[in-house]
Amino acid sequence: MSDPHNQQPLAEVFGYPITNESENATRCRRLRLCPFGNRVPNCTKDKANDPLGVCSIFDDKNVVITCPIRFRENWIIAEDAAQFFFPSKTTWTTLTEVRLKDAHGKSAGNIDVVICAYDHFGKVTDFGALEVQAVYISGNVRNPFEFYIKNPKKNKTMVWQGHPNYPNPDYLSSSRKRLAPQLIYKGGILKTWNKKVAVALNRGFFETLPVLNEVAPEKADIAWFVYDLALDKRSNTFKLKRYKSVYTKFGDSLEKITRSDPGDISDFMGLLQERVDEKLEGNNPPDTQTIDVTF
Helix, strand or coil, rough: CCCCCCCCCEEEEECCCCCCCHHHHHHHHHHHHCCCCCCEEEEECCCCCCCCCCEEEEECCCCCCCCCHHHHHHHHHHHHHHHCCCCCCCEEEEEEEEEEECCCCCCCEEEEEEEEECCCCCEEEEEEEEEEEEEECCCHHHHHHHHHHCCHHHHCCCCCCCCCCCCCCEEEHHHHHHHHHHHHHHHHHHCCCCCEEEEEEEEHCCCCCCCCCCCCEEEEECCEEEEEEEEEECCCEEEEEEEEEEECCCCCCHHHHCCCECCCCCHHHHHHHHHHHHHCCCCCCCCCCCCCCCC
């Protein structure tokens, strides 16, 4: 496989490198499928009827995840977060896009993934919030995507350098427009409830953040799980790998800007209970696991 990072921006399209011509890769492109656990089988990024199927882009030789669904590969992020949230041997399941409200009933946004612990009766006993942070793009990534997808076999070696608005990761907007607000509005409520938060993000993005003061995992309020995409040359696919884990507390300044007016935790627990009950009463068992690894 030739290395395309120095001539065009597309690392993964519909789950696969653009040079991958396997049966699965071809099928995902043809049917516009998402192989990473989207809420429906198809990719819905940007437009449901005309999805922008770019999962990640090249930033020089680095691969940057630009779609939050891409982090769901094999649900590694949920396993990592659950180990931070709960004691060993806890049974848990995941709920996605759970609405969080403040004391006045106003939305503080959706939590990307709530990881719920429950007992053998199916009663929710605890939860933690997992926020997934993809990277915004500056420039235009749809133009190279549409050019490539017209004829993937022919255009897999395309050269896009020199085109106007060449796409690049926008780390500053990613922190100001996405990461900071979710810590302010959602993190403040969860901190008041004494619930832990995990943040899943790309290595390149994490390295643009200020240096964080680390604490022991058992003393942390927030865990930052930092991931890379590593190329498996044998299968010509990128694999999600955890690069490092950083455990921190809300500092005095962070606590001030993230303080919100939380509602009653019992109302939120009731919502989680309803969602878990729906899973347990359905025909399919919930996506549960038991934690065997301790810190």
